[in-house]
Amino acid sequence: MSVAFRRDGDEEHLEPRFEIPIPPGPNRVTARGLAQIRARVAGLERAIGAAAGDEAALTALRRDLRYWQTREITAELVPAPAGDVVAFGTTVRFRLNGQDRTITLVGDDEADPAAGLVAFSAPLARALGDAEVGDVLPFGGRDEAIEVIAITVPDEDGAA
Known part of the structure; x- marks a missing residue:
């Protein structure tokens, strides 16, 4: 039988799931931004616990969690600016x-x-x-x- 007619399974024909792209450059955050990232990680962790058994939902949630955990780990908290010039956080x-x-x-x-x-x-x-x-x-x-x-x-x- 020709290889063209052989199929090992349906998985090979599914659309690939790519990771969420990380913006280039440093991951500067305000105190408010860091709190939002941490809240997002905690919310996704709870959602993963609640989605047990739904493999499609778990895959999507885990993908989002990997992104936000990476953003949390790489976050660079920028100190509050002085306010005399335009800067990050003003x-x-x-x-x-x-x-x-x-x-x-x-x-x-x-x-x-x-x-x-x-x-x-x-x-x-x-x-x-x-x-x-x-x-x-x-x-x-x-x-x-x-x-x-x-x-x-x-x-x-x-x-x-």
């Missing part, structure tokens, strides 16, 4: 193309642009890095696109 109010915006610079896993939490590795965050109040910065190919209005340091809960 909240920045600025004017971009005539519109006032406020963002907080956080780690990759804590980022939620819709909530104003922008990863420190994002282009906007890099453009704002080390700026002081009153600085006018280039962004998106335009000179003087960003004007820094205020810099604050949020408390441990993330409130500015």
Whole structure:
């Protein structure tokens, strides 16, 4: 019989399950971000205990747990910034193309642009890095696109 017609099992035809990609670079986190990672690990550990017997669910949960455990182990807690310049963990109010915006610079896993939490590795965050109040910065190919209005340091809960 030809090898083309032989099949050892259905497993070889299933879609491969890949690991969740780890963002490149350092895993900088705020105190709030580290607490979120630890809560995610604890929640996944509980979910794995509750999913006994459902092999598909266990596989997905274990995959997520490996990702979050790796993020917890590699987390670099960044000390609270002074607030005199834009840095990791600061909240920045600025004017971009005539519109006032406020963002907080956080780690990759804590980022939620819709909530104003922008990863420190994002282009906007890099453009704002080390700026002081009153600085006018280039962004998106335009000179003087960003004007820094205020810099604050949020408390441990993330409130500015």
